[in-house]
Structures are given as C-alpha cells and as structure tokens.
Amino acid sequence: MLYIVIALALVFNFLNGFKDSSGIVATVISSRALRPRTALMITAAAEFIAPFIFGVAVAQAIGAGLIRPGALSQQVIVAGVSAAIAWNLITWYFAIPTSSSHTLVGGLLGAAILSGGIGAIQLSGLILILTALFLSPALGFAIGFLLMHLVLFVFRDAGPAITLVFKRLQIVTAISLALSHGTNDSQKSMGIITMGLVSAGLLEKFQVPFWVIAACASTIALGTVFGGWRLIYTLGGRIYKIRPADAFTSQAASALVVLGAALVGGPVSATQVISAAIMGVGAAERVKKVRWQVGQSMLIAWLLTIPVTGAAAALVYVLLTRLA
Numbered sequence: 001m002l003y004i005v006i007a008l009a010l011v012f013n014f015l016n017g018f019k020d021s022s023g024i025v026a027t028v029i030s031s032r033a034l035r036p037r038t039a040l041m042i043t044a045a046a047e048f049i050a051p052f053i054f055g056v057a058v059a060q061a062i063g064a065g066l067i068r069p070g071a072l073s074q075q076v077i078v079a080g081v082s083a084a085i086a087w088n089l090i091t092w093y094f095a096i097p098t099s100s101s102h103t104l105v106g107g108l109l110g111a112a113i114l115s116g117g118i119g120a121i122q123l124s125g126l127i128l129i130l131t132a133l134f135l136s137p138a139l140g141f142a143i144g145f146l147l148m149h150l151v152l153f154v155f156r157d158a159g160p161a162i163t164l165v166f167k168r169l170q171i172v173t174a175i176s177l178a179l180s181h182g183t184n185d186s187q188k189s190m191g192i193i194t195m196g197l198v199s200a201g202l203l204e205k206f207q208v209p210f211w212v213i214a215a216c217a218s219t220i221a222l223g224t225v226f227g228g229w230r231l232i233y234t235l236g237g238r239i240y241k242i243r244p245a246d247a248f249t250s251q252a253a254s255a256l257v258v259l260g261a262a263l264v265g266g267p268v269s270a271t272q273v274i275s276a277a278i279m280g281v282g283a284a285e286r287v288k289k290v291r292w293q294v295g296q297s298m299l300i301a302w303l304l305t306i307p308v309t310g311a312a313a314a315l316v317y318v319l320l321t322r323l324a
Contacts, residue, residue: 001074005196008081010219013189015088016100017047017223020270024181024224027247027278028174033167040225042171043178048221050182051190056208057265058184063191063198064206065125066108071116072199075320080107081192083313091301098298099269101133102305104188110310111317132266136257137302140273144253144280151249152284166244173251178224180259181270186220188267240282240289253277272302 025039034042067076084103091098112120155162193212197203240246254270254277261268275298282290 001078002196002200002202005074005077005081006193008078008085009189009192009196010215012081012085012088012100012104012192013186013216013219014223015085015092016185016188017044017220018226019088019092019100019223020181020185021047021224024174024177024251024270024274026274027242027250028170030242031167031170031244031247033170033244033247034174039174042175044221044224046175046178047182047186047224048217050179051186051213051217053179054183054259054262056187056190056213058187058262058267059190059194059208060206061125061129061191061265062104062188062267063195063208065122066105066129067112067195068116068120068122069198071112071120072195073115074196074199075317076108076111076115077192077196077199079111079313079317079320080104080109080309082316083107083110083309086312087305087309096297096301098301098305099133099272100185101188101267101269102302103309104192105129105133105267106306106309107313109306110313113310114314114317128265129267132261132268133272136261136266136268137272137276139257140254140276141280141283143256144250144277145284147253148246148249148281148284151245155245163244166248169248170244170251173248173255176255177251177258177270177274180255180262182217182220184258184262184268185270186216187262189216189219240278240291242278246278246281246285250274250277250281253280272298 021040021043024043025034025036028034028039029036081104084100084107087098087103088100109121109126190208190212193216194203194206194208197209198206203209254274257273257277258268258270279290
C-alpha cells in the first residue's frame with residue numbers, strides 16, 4: 001500500500017505541473033514574449049530548483065497539520081489522492097482551471113472524516129489551510145489591480161518601445177512565478193509521501209527525506225515540460241486579449257502571493273491566484289475588458305472542488321476497506 005501511496009503522490013505531482021504550468025506560461029505565450037516550448041522549458045527548470053531553495057513549510061502544513069496522526073492510514077491517503085487525481089483530470093479535459101490544492105484537501109478531508117469522524121481533523125491546521133486557499137485569490141486580484149494602476153501611471157507617457165521592455169521583463173517574472181509555484185505546489189506531494197512513510201512506521205516523526213524532495217521536484221518539472229495546452233488557451237486568451245504589460249503585471253502579482261504563502265507554510269492554488277490576478281489587471285484597465293462569465297465558470301468549479309473530491313474520496317475509502 002505504501003508503494004501505491006508514493007506512486008499516486010508522484011502522479012498527482014506530475015498532473016499538478018502539467019495543469020498549473022498553463023497558468024505560469026499562458027500570459028508569456030499569449031503576449032508573444034517567449035515561444036511556447038522555450039517558456040515551458042524555462043519554467044520546468046525553475047520548478048525543479050525551487051524546492052531545494054525555499055524549504056518545506058507547505059509540506060509540513062499538509063502532511064502534519066491537517067489530519068491527526070492517530071487517524072492517518074494508508075487507505076485514507078490513497079482514497080484522498082485518488083479522488084484528487086480524478087477531479088484534476090476531469091477539469092483538465094473540460095479546460096476549467098481548478099485548484100490542485102483544493103482537490104487534495106477535499107480528498108483527504110473526505111476520507112479522514114469517514115475513517116475517524118470529525119475528530120480526525122486538526123482544526124487549527126484546517127483553518128490555516130482554508131484561509132490560505134480562499135484568501136489568496138482575493139489577494140491576487142487586489143495586488144494585480146493595484147500594480148496595473150501603478151504601471152499605467154508610471155508609463156503613461158511611454159511610447160511603443162515600452163512593449164519590448166515588458167516582453168523582456170516577463171522572462172524575469174515568469175521565472176519568479178515558476179520558482180514560487182515549484183516551492184508551493186511540489187511540497188503538497190512531499191507531504192503526501194511523508195505522511196505515508198510516517199503511517200507505515202518508516203519515519204518516527206514528520207520530516208521530509210531528501211529523496212522525496214528530489215522525486216517531487218523531478219515529477220512536477222516533468223509535468224511542466226508537457227504543458228496543459230487546453231488551460232493555456234483558457235488563461236491566455238479567453239479572459240481577455242493579453243498584452244505584454246498585462247502579462248508582466250499579472251505574473252508579478254501572482255509570484256508575490258504564491259511565494260509569500262509558501263514561505264509561511266500556506267498551501268495556495270497557483271491557478272486560482274494567477275486567474276484572479278489576470279482578472280484584476282484587466283479590471284484595472286477597463287472593467288468591461290474582462291469576460292466575467294469565464295471567471296464565473298471558474299468560481300463554480302472552485303466552490304465544487306472540495307465537496308466533490310471529499311465525497312469521491314469517501315466512496316473510494318469504503319471500496320478499499322471492503323477489499324482489504
């Protein structure tokens with residue numbers, strides 16, 4: 001069962017890179033600052049490096065802060081991660097940007113509550129995680145909105161040549177965003193695997209081994225290389241036509257939120273933050289510029305994610321216990 005936990009965690013991590021890379025490169029590609037393959041390769045390299053630089057605070061929050069150790073079992077982890085993977089694949093197929101963080105939290109909650117009741121959940125950890133998940137998109141929107149106003153003011157008299165400047169600056173912001181995403185999101189799978197090792201009795205306390213960091217860094221980078229092209233189209237063009245200034249500002253705002261959350265141990269959804277930042281930047285220029293109906297469909301998917309994955313994980317847990 002431990003091998004299944006590790007395999008599922010790495011699959012989840014690969015899909016995380018595959019899906020969320022779309023948010024990192026969508027605006028760079030849409031504004032034509034970088035070619036698609038170049039953007040994905042640069043992003044993958046930054047995703048791989050990030051976990052070795054910025055620590056594992058998010059892995060601690062997911063792996064040790066959400067479920068009480070006594071309620072943790074291999075079946076709970078397998079059920080939770082399986083439900084998260086299934087929802088990620090469904091939403092990817094329909095090109096709906098959703099949160100891998102929400103899927104994982106919902107799946108673990110559903111399986112753990114069915115296994116050990118509501119007492120299986122550590123309330124303080126749950127509050128921290130949910131606060132980070134639901135506050136971060138609002139911060140992304142607000143910071144994107146304010147930064148775009150600042151950009152418009154500072155460069156109000158700039159000529160057409162400023163477009164080239166923003167295109168070059170996007171390389172810096174894209175790398176920063178990739179580092180922040182690799183720091184935050186790959187740690188979720190580190191938390192899953194380390195949970196499995198603790199549950200199997202191979203670790204006395206929650207401490208992420210180096211090989212787990214390396215494996216998760218590698219799989220999220222590999223997923224990024226392949227890129228989720230369906231979602232790249234959604235984030236890069238369906239919300240509104242992205243210009244270099246929009247891309248630069250939305251990436252800068254997203255990187256600030258995602259990296260800041262990672263450093264304090266708050267697991268956030270990079271996809272949500274990026275989507276919200278793109279809408280905030282567009283709204284700063286002109287409210288009607290944003291296709292709000294696209295954001296509305298994203299919001300519905302986000303709200304459904306935790307209850308749907310929770311219910312799915314509970315069902316998988318029941319099947320596992322009957323097969324055992």
